[in-house]
Amino acid sequence: MxxxxxxxxxxxxxxxxxxxxxxxxxxxxxxxxxxxxxxxxxxxxxxxxxxxxxxxxxxxxxxxxxxxxxxxxxxxxxxxxxxxxxxxxxxxxxxxxxxxxxxxxxxxxxxxxxxxxxxxxxxxxxxxxxxxxxxxxxxxxxxxxxxxxxxxxxxxxxxxxxxxxxxxxxxxxxxxxxxxxxxxxxxxxxxxxxxxxxxxxxxxxxxxxxxxxxxxxxxxxxxxxxxxxxxxxxxxxxxxxxLERPLFVVPSKLKATSVMDSEWFQALIHAVDIKGEKGQIGRNNTMFTLALVCFSEGWDKARTFDFIDEYNTRLRYSLKGADLRSIVESAYSGKYKGACKEYIEALLAIHVHKGQSIKVNFGKHVWYKFKKEREDRTRSHYEEWEQDLIQYITAENNLSEPFIWRTQKEICEAIGIPQSTLNQIIKVSKKIVKTVTGKGRNAKTGWSTVSLFIQHALNLLKDKKARYREQLIQVVKEWTDILEPVAGYDQLMTYLNQLIFNPDRQEHLNLSFNKFG
Structure with missing residues (x-):
């Protein structure tokens, strides 16, 4: 039956x-x-x-x-x-x-x-x-x-x-x-x-x-x-x-033409427990790497965002949509030609079971992250190194705070910069912001850019103004019935409306309600 x-x-x-x-x-x-x-x-x-x-x-x-x-x-x-x-x-x-x-x-x-x-x-x-x-x-x-x-x-x-x-x-x-x-x-x-x-x-x-x-x-x-x-x-x-795909039953000794078919790429997109900690590369860098692969494969930006968004929904600790857009925008900025092999190997070792044994290759593609091979640019101009550092910080940045937290050694390994050159850039740069919190073993180093720091401050101010406006509107609603019979009500409402739609005047909110009765 x-x-x-x-x-x-x-x-x-x-x-x-x-x-x-x-x-x-x-x-x-x-x-x-x-x-x-x-x-x-x-x-x-x-x-x-x-x-x-x-x-x-x-x-x-x-x-x-x-x-x-x-x-x-x-x-x-x-x-x-x-x-x-x-x-x-x-x-x-x-x-x-x-x-x-x-x-x-x-x-x-x-x-x-x-x-x-x-x-x-x-x-x-x-x-x-x-x-x-x-x-x-x-x-x-x-x-x-x-x-x-x-x-x-x-x-x-x-x-x-x-x-x-x-x-x-x-x-x-x-x-x-x-x-x-x-x-x-x-x-x-x-x-x-x-x-x-x-x-x-x-x-x-x-x-x-x-x-x-x-x-x-x-x-x-x-x-x-x-x-x-x-x-x-x-x-x-x-x-x-x-689908116009070749027969799959015939083994091929040729390298895959698409990097997306490689073992390392498949391992990364199936790693759903990636989060990352202070001083450890994690979700942002993984998604940035995947976005670079999509860019190198000729995908348009919208298709790549959908792909990254689908990957993000499978993560146990997912990112906000605004963070995803920032990552994709950075990958498609034209400043990068492809993913960095060293980064991929680090991501596999940290976040994939036995990932250190997975070989990273790009088939017929020869990818590199920077405009020229680093060995040909050992004594690059400081301005170029500074721009590399800014690009790295921007790609790694999380919108919830202005700083990324990395040791100098991690920064040097990430972008291939000599530590002596990094120290010199920190001294002369007017675009890089560095801060250190704690002492000794508990010390942490934060890295940001002037642009990111200003944007974060503006976002905080915007949030503060929005909360202030909401609170003021609530006060007006609660006191309208009480104050309406009082002499001077119209003047008070005019003043409060000015404050609601122009929060910059909130420092003048030291009104004395006594004169309104």
């Missing part, structure tokens, strides 16, 4: 059957130790388990367990354990990994969920990070624009996740440069592209963590509706033809 149902009360869901269909035979059926199943059943299951390779999945108890330094969770190797623990879990990897372990002595931080460590792919999952569309609308999009009805639809806090489960798992090996993984990634990419009408996230990790299907979040399912790889490849090939 086909199990196709819009789930409301979730009382008819057999989770054991769901996990059997989803995970195939990637995990052992029962625990190897302390199983609650009868011994004869364990022995029979063990015989069946030996017929295929087994791996593990990774699980977490809370979305907050996805940390900037890694993932806090644990490893599950049996379906019995998954069923017992499901109620207390939020996310899992529905695809199976061959190697797994912990990166700390307390066995809290998990490791091994890299794509090339996949043992088998069980399902493709498309993330729709909005609830602007109903379940029916998503299903219609799957039928009209994609490969067909999904196997399952799972609700998340902010949207839905669409599961297209494979009829038989795709086993991954390193033969022919991970050709199977390459094919699977293209299929995953096309599934996400095909559901753009319901705002599918095109940058969602293909084979990472997703919501664990449970009785309280499965909103639609048809477990018999699975897909074989041949069908998916044929559909994906036709979809590629429509």
């Amino acid at each position: 086909q199990q196709s149902v819009f789930v409301k009360n979730n009382i008819n869901i057999d989770l054991e059957n769901v996990y059997d269909v989803l995970l195939h035979n990637g995990l052992t059926k029962y625990k190897t130790k302390n199983s609650k199943t009868s011994l004869p059943a364990q022995v029979e299951a063990a015989k069946q388990d030996k017929l295929s390779k087994k791996g593990a999945i990774f699980v977490v108890r809370s979305k907050s367990d996805f940390l900037a330094t890694g993932v806090k969770g644990y490893i599950i190797t049996s379906k019995e354990t998954l069923l017992e623990d499901a109620a207390g879990l939020t996310h899992f990897t529905p695809n199976i990994y061959r190697k797994f372990g912990y990166s700390d002595e307390n066995r809290r931080m998990i490791r091994g969920f890299e794509e090339k460590n996949l043992l088998q792919i069980n399902t493709f999952v498309v993330d729709i990070d909005t609830k602007a569309y109903s379940v029916q609308e998503i299903l219609m999009a799957c039928m009209d624009d994609s490969i067909g009805l999904p196997t399952m639809l799972v609700a998340s806090d902010r949207g839905y996740q669409v599961y297209f489960v494979l009829e038989n798992p795709l086993f991954i090996s390193n033969r022919r440069e991970f050709r199977g993984l390459t094919v699977a990634k293209r299929i995953s990419d096309n599934l996400k592209r095909s559901l753009k009408a319901v705002e599918a996230d095109p940058f969602c990790n293909d084979f990472g963590f997703f919501r664990l299907p449970k009785a309280d979040n499965i909103v639609w399912m048809q477990l018999e509706n699975t897909y074989d790889m041949a069908t998916l490849i044929n559909w994906s090939t036709r979809f590629d033809d429509d």
Whole structure:
């Protein structure tokens, strides 16, 4: 009997059957130790388990367990354990990994969920990070624009996740440069592209963590509706033809023509825990780097802003829209020709798991940040170095305060300036503002420009005037009924209106209400 149902009360869901269909035979059926199943059943299951390779999945108890330094969770190797623990879990990897372990002595931080460590792919999952569309609308999009009805639809806090489960798992090996993984990634990419009408996230990790299907979040399912790889490849090939993209099944030894296809670029756009701290490059620099890539790829400014804005919405600590516009404007100012390799390497090392091992290359592009190679400009004019420093401070600036906080060493490394030259610029520059707070180890150095500092002061004054005007209007509203019968009311109202529309006269607000009775 086909199990196709819009789930409301979730009382008819057999989770054991769901996990059997989803995970195939990637995990052992029962625990190897302390199983609650009868011994004869364990022995029979063990015989069946030996017929295929087994791996593990990774699980977490809370979305907050996805940390900037890694993932806090644990490893599950049996379906019995998954069923017992499901109620207390939020996310899992529905695809199976061959190697797994912990990166700390307390066995809290998990490791091994890299794509090339996949043992088998069980399902493709498309993330729709909005609830602007109903379940029916998503299903219609799957039928009209994609490969067909999904196997399952799972609700998340902010949207839905669409599961297209494979009829038989795709086993991954390193033969022919991970050709199977390459094919699977293209299929995953096309599934996400095909559901753009319901705002599918095109940058969602293909084979990472997703919501664990449970009785309280499965909103639609048809477990018999699975897909074989041949069908998916044929559909994906036709979809590629429509997009005029080359066949993806033929490995190429040529470098990617687009930097956006590179491993380092994909790693950055999937790093959602970037925040940055005082003295550490973070969100602003990441977005500036991504914007420079878009600029170098020939995107127009509006398209780049939409791209950066989408990335910003996925960040756990997002920036304000005004900050995004400032970043994009700076990237398109014409002062930069591309991203700085050293910056990219630093961002990967700080914010991407094992990012220091990712190679940064630009394919056929040769990018650099400055007008000339630094080795040819060791003794550049001070005015040129000063302009480089101003550009860096402006790009890093946050509208909420006029200063960025960096050590002199970090400034020197960021723009490639000798420290002796930096000291000289600070002495003679009339455009750079530097301040130091605290003493000794607690000392912090702030950097700004005269322009940024003045703009910040004007913004504060503007806010102050706006608050003053609001308060004055409130006073007028509250006292109108009381003062209207009083002699001199008209003169008072005229004076107050002058203050409301000309806050610069607020210093004259030392009125004596005595003369008005």
